[in-house]
Amino acid sequence: MPRFALAGGPPPGPARPEFWRSPLRGPWLTAVFGLVLLFGVTILFLTGLLSYASYNPDLARTNDETPGKGVLGFYLFPWPTSPYWIYRVTQGVHVTLGIVLVPVLLAKLWSVIPLLFSWPPVRSLSHAVERLSLLLLVGGALFEFATGILNVQLHYIFPGSFYTLHFYGAWVFIGAFVVHVAFRLPRALRAVRTRRGETDPSAGPAAGDRAAGLVSPRPAAATISRRGAVAMVGLGSGVLLVVTMGQSVGGWFRRTAVLAPHGRDPGTGPNGFQINKTAASLGIRTSDTGPGWRLTVRGAGRQTVLTLDELHDLPQYESALPIACVEGWSTTDQLWRGVRLVDLAALVGLGTDPPHVLVDSVQRGGAFPSAVLRDNQVRDRRSLLALRVNGAVLSVDHGYPARIIVPGAPGVHNTKWVTRLTFGEPV
Numbered sequence: 001m002p003r004f005a006l007a008g009g010p011p012p013g014p015a016r017p018e019f020w021r022s023p024l025r026g027p028w029l030t031a032v033f034g035l036v037l038l039f040g041v042t043i044l045f046l047t048g049l050l051s052y053a054s055y056n057p058d059l060a061r062t063n064d065e066t067p068g069k070g071v072l073g074f075y076l077f078p079w080p081t082s083p084y085w086i087y088r089v090t091q092g093v094h095v096t097l098g099i100v101l102v103p104v105l106l107a108k109l110w111s112v113i114p115l116l117f118s119w120p121p122v123r124s125l126s127h128a129v130e131r132l133s134l135l136l137l138v139g140g141a142l143f144e145f146a147t148g149i150l151n152v153q154l155h156y157i158f159p160g161s162f163y164t165l166h167f168y169g170a171w172v173f174i175g176a177f178v179v180h181v182a183f184r185l186p187r188a189l190r191a192v193r194t195r196r197g198e199t200d201p202s203a204g205p206a207a208g209d210r211a212a213g214l215v216s217p218r219p220a221a222a223t224i225s226r227r228g229a230v231a232m233v234g235l236g237s238g239v240l241l242v243v244t245m246g247q248s249v250g251g252w253f254r255r256t257a258v259l260a261p262h263g264r265d266p267g268t269g270p271n272g273f274q275i276n277k278t279a280a281s282l283g284i285r286t287s288d289t290g291p292g293w294r295l296t297v298r299g300a301g302r303q304t305v306l307t308l309d310e311l312h313d314l315p316q317y318e319s320a321l322p323i324a325c326v327e328g329w330s331t332t333d334q335l336w337r338g339v340r341l342v343d344l345a346a347l348v349g350l351g352t353d354p355p356h357v358l359v360d361s362v363q364r365g366g367a368f369p370s371a372v373l374r375d376n377q378v379r380d381r382r383s384l385l386a387l388r389v390n391g392a393v394l395s396v397d398h399g400y401p402a403r404i405i406v407p408g409a410p411g412v413h414n415t416k417w418v419t420r421l422t423f424g425e426p427v
């Protein structure tokens with residue numbers, strides 16, 4: 001039997017403190033990255049909850065990609081239509097901040113690698129709980145950031161629905177995160193306060209630092225200070241901010257958004273703004289949107305069928321609203337023109353306080369070919385069945401002949417290629 005096993009010491013390799021030679025590791029560096037992540041991850045989780053609520057998943061199964069959520073949907077509330085830019089801001093912050101925090105996350109994981117190999121693996125029950133939370137924390141963080149970034153780029157290479165995986169992964173991650181914070185926050189605050197003036201990682205480690213398991217007992221020569229390392233990580237996050245935020249901010253900054261989904265060029269003209277899916281990619285045929293297209297409006301036991309010309313004969317209204325998607329991109333306000341949803345509800349006798357509406361599309365593939373809009377969304381006077389945008393007829397990729405536009409709603413609920421509206425029936 002090897003001597004280390006008989007003596008109870010760590011085996012050769014990463015379980016031994018002297019294996020780790022970097023002079024940068026220490027409680028101060030880890031605490032700084034940890035406190036940044038504490039603030040950032042909290043915002044990510046809260047904006048993620050808001051993103052889920054924006055789909056009104058408690059309203060209908062067609063809105064909910066996670067029907068087995070149970071008590072995890074305890075906080076859901078009717079998603080508002082004002083301010084009209086609410087989803088554009090909350091989801092833009094969620095995606096942009098998530099990408100900006102990637103260098104901080106990687107630096108934090110690098111700084112605590114020795115703890116993953118600490119010996120003995122378990123010293124007590126509380127230590128076992130902390131170790132388990134650490135494994136779930138690291139795995140959950142990598143999973144959430146990886147799936148989120150892949151979704152931003154529309155690379156759905158993971159099995160199953162992104163919504164389901166990201167939703168449940170977030171709850172596993174945040175549970176481990178809370179446990180980890182409970183164990184580590186007092187130590188992190190103490191490390192930042194007591195080592196505030198630290199600049200030289202080559203200085204001999206204090207006994208408390210060695211006990212923390214982060215400082216190497218045999219460090220290599222220093223080539224940069226710990227504050228310099230923090231500055232480099234901050235610079236990396238700053239670069240990611242610059243190349244990401246433009247897809248949410250818009251205007252001149254959109255030219256800097258090199259990390260926008262696939263770098264797509266939406267073209268120019270009235271219909272020259274971002275789309276995720278083309279009509280062809282979702283199985284939309286010429287016959288679906290040609291002269292034979294009809295809009296069926298149902299509700300209260302009544303039904304009416306309208307041609308496109310008949311829709312144009314109804315009172316037309318304008319709304320200046322953006323499109324904002326779960327991937328974090330959004331457009332500036334586009335000027336939409338069409339028929340108010342409240343007026344369409346009135347065609348079947350539901351003009352006073354119209355109820356929710358099920359919107360069906362001719363879309364054959366992809367997510368959300370149907371969506372249910374809550375009554376407050378239907379009643380908002382800015383909610384339209386749009387027929388034109390920026391003074392021009394909708395392009396087929398933007399939903400010709402008719403699409404939904406609702407203030408504050410996620411992009412997939414602004415259904416394109418609408419063929420049927422069903423007001424008030426069980427969904």
